[in-house]
Amino acid sequence: MTAVAIVGAGPAGFYAAEALKLADQTLEVHLYDRYPMPFGLTRYGIAPDHQRLKAPAQLFQRTGAMPGVRFFGGVEIGHDVSLDVLRSTYSAVLLAHGAQADERLTLNGTTPVEVRTAREMVAWYNGVPDIPADDFNLQRQHVVIIGNGNVAIDIARVLSRPVNELAVTDISDRALLELHRSQVRRVHLIGRRGPVQARFTTRELRELGELPGVAVRLRPQYLELGAACQTELDHHSGDQARRNIDLMRDWATCQTHPDSYRELHLHFGLVAEAMERDADGHGQLLLRRMRLVGAPFAQRSEPTDEQIRLRCDLLISSIGFQVISLPGLDLPCSPGLSHAQGRVLDAQGLLIPGLYVAGWAKRGPSGVLGTNRACAQETVQSMLADRSNWPQPESGAMKILLDRLFAGDIPPVVWEDWLHLDHLEKEIGRAEGRPRIKFDDMNKLHDVLRKYRSSKPRAE
Ligand SMILES: Cc1cc2nc3c(=O)[nH]c(=O)nc-3n(C[C@H](O)[C@H](O)[C@H](O)COP(=O)(O)OP(=O)(O)OC[C@H]3O[C@@H](n4cnc5c(N)ncnc54)[C@H](O)[C@@H]3O)c2cc1C
Ligand SMILES: NC(=O)c1ccc[n+]([C@@H]2O[C@H](COP(=O)([O-])OP(=O)(O)OC[C@H]3O[C@@H](n4cnc5c(N)ncnc54)[C@H](OP(=O)(O)O)[C@@H]3O)[C@@H](O)[C@H]2O)c1
The missing domain is CATH 3.40.50.720 (NAD(P)-binding Rossmann-like Domain)
Structure with a gap:
């Protein structure tokens, strides 16, 4: 063999x-x-x-x-x-x-508010079993997500989507509980380059604009493209970016959202530099405005003199994996x-x-x-x-x-164990109208397995 x-x-x-x-x-x-x-x-x-x-x-x-x-x-x-x-x-x-592993975000000095990675948040809401149930506290209003990829969008969407829509998914119960209590009101997505260079796909971007009760906001100035960006957009490889820009132009020009209880802000050309606390004790993220210079497809980011501040109660770095x-x-x-x-x-x-x-x-x-x-x-x-x-x-x-x-x-x-766990997860989920309810607690999972194995003599 x-x-x-x-x-x-x-x-x-x-x-x-x-x-x-x-x-x-x-x-x-x-x-x-x-x-x-x-x-x-x-x-x-x-x-x-x-x-x-x-x-x-x-x-x-x-x-x-x-x-x-x-x-x-x-x-x-x-x-x-x-x-x-x-x-x-x-x-x-x-x-x-x-x-x-994660690409690491570097900030100057100490960080007075919690800084977490996309990997940690995704693992928590998806039910990875070696994570404490209370790993994330969403009793915070302002969340900043660094990164312009699809993972950053996933996290922004999960934090913004009405909880009743998540309650019919296989999101982990621990996350669902916390999302029920969520105080999150404003989510910022930060790209270090421009909207043309953003990595997210149009389907994922569009979904942000379809979330009930969520207003997507961005400054129209972000969509005033320089000549090099326009050339990148006009190139045949720029299809996705073109669709993204069209979508963002719609959002930038139609900014009335009377029923919204959450805001999702898209920012571009900003690099996080440091974090501090303001006089009220709130976290403030200091970001440097960047500009793109150079030829199309070879543009690099250069710092400008402009710094901006954003209130930030939780910072999530979603800048890629390693x-x-x-x-x-x-x-x-x-x-x-x-x-x-x-x-x-x-x-x-x-x-x-x-x-x-x-x-x-x-x-x-x-x-x-x-x-x-x-x-x-x-x-x-x-x-x-x-x-x-x-x-x-x-x-x-x-x-x-x-x-x-x-x-x-x-x-x-072994596979037979997995089939049993899979069946149980789906069965428990079905009773609540969900595709499955994941075993997200290692001890519970092993208890279930022990019981199953002891009920079934097997040769190994
Ligand atoms: C947050 C997130 C969301 C995504 N969403 C989508 C999506 O919606 N649609 C889509 O098409 N793609 C999506 N992707 C991309 C997709 O998940 C990846 O392309 C794919 O999972 C990569 O497959 P892989 O097998 O190489 O790695 P993985 O899926 O990471 O699998 C690696 C496996 O190796 C195991 N492992 C690691 N180290 C060890 C070790 N030392 N010993 C034993 N086992 C080990 C891990 O536990 C894991 O099960 C997403 C990616 C991320 C990060
Ligand atoms: N629905 C889906 O199909 C789906 C969902 C999730 C993930 N995925 C896939 O999974 C893969 C991983 O996704 P991902 O979002 O982790 O990675 P990604 O697409 O590579 O995006 C990473 C983002 O982080 C930024 N970044 C990197 N280093 C940075 C730094 N030091 N400071 C600030 N920003 C920084 C990048 O900006 P630059 O561009 O400037 O480098 C980019 O915007 C991708 O292929 C993605 O498409 C797919």
Whole structure:
């Protein structure tokens, strides 16, 4: 039997598992994930009010049920099992561990109000189970989000959407509770460049204008474009930006929202510099106004003399993610691990036999779910082409590893466990008219699993 291990049961891991099995049904494919539940950011990233976008999970569900595919949830490679052990146990190891760190926002001096990252907020509202229920306090009126990507938009939307609309989604119960008490009245989205360079997609932007009770505001001056921006917009690659600008022009010229109880402000060309408290004890974010200089598509931001202040009770940095290497590998990642068609290269640019990479860990933290399919397929093609040169695993190593994992206090979550949890989540959700209610508490999750396992003798 030839067995391959995949580190990370997110989209890239599942697309790779599918491609491996379609190419050779006799391959054993073992997916390891540090979380007990599979599907990565499909489950823990995509916003709860975007259920439709989670559809690829149905395909992953079918892949997970294929004979010869096994799932080991709650096993962190580099912590619970070293990468060396994994490599000596399997013929090949594919890294699909995503981007597990944040780009860091730097502010001068101390920050008197809470500064959090998009990763933390998304994990909290999506029910990642190792997070305290009260991780976010929304008893604040003014929230500032730094970043002009789709993640920043997701967060702005979740903070602004009427709670009754979120209550019919799979948002975590802990977030729902806090959103019921939310005092948030004003959300600012801050881009460091102009509206033409914003990364968000039009569909996501448009949704902000459709939120009941929410007024989207922006200064018309932001839409007075310089010649270089106009050239970028007129270029055939500027379709999305053009649609965004048209939408924002509508918002900028039609600014009466008598029924709104929340405001969502879009800002451009601003860089956060520091935070202070005003005489009333409120946080104030100091931002530098920037201007774009240079030729089209090569414009850079330059600081101006103008500084502005925004009241800020909670600052969320949504400026992108970072791929990090796994412990024991310690390779630079910029933006992903260095590779040749998915074959991992060492610091000298030499191939590391039997080690592969796919998804965000390969390309860096950009691209939607579907992007990972072609990416994983490319890697799988390289794997299959190399197959005769794969290192020989140590004999008996697989049994030793699995015996050790299943003898531990908390045995891995296997596919059958997941199917049970999935069924329960959906069943509990159905009773409340929701797609599912996620187990977002690790202790509760393990209690449920213990009960299930004890009710069902099984051979492992
Ligand atoms: C907040 C957010 C919202 C998004 N919304 C959308 C959307 O609406 N639509 C869309 O198409 N795309 C969306 N995306 C993009 C999409 O989620 C990514 O393209 C995709 O998830 C990347 O897949 P991946 O498998 O490379 O990484 P991930 O989805 O991050 O999966 C990596 C997996 O590896 C596991 N892992 C990490 N380290 C280890 C380890 N040491 N040992 C074992 N397991 C490990 C993680 O737990 C995770 O399950 C969003 C991304 C983010 C961040
Ligand atoms: N609905 C969806 O389909 C959906 C939802 C969420 C996420 N996603 C995808 O997931 C990927 C990740 O999204 P993302 O929003 O995290 O990343 P992103 O699209 O790369 O956006 C990051 C934003 O942060 C800004 N930024 C970076 N460094 C900064 C700094 N130091 N100071 C201020 N601003 C800074 C960037 O500005 P610059 O442009 O100036 O660098 C950019 O506006 C994207 O491919 C996205 O499309 C898709």
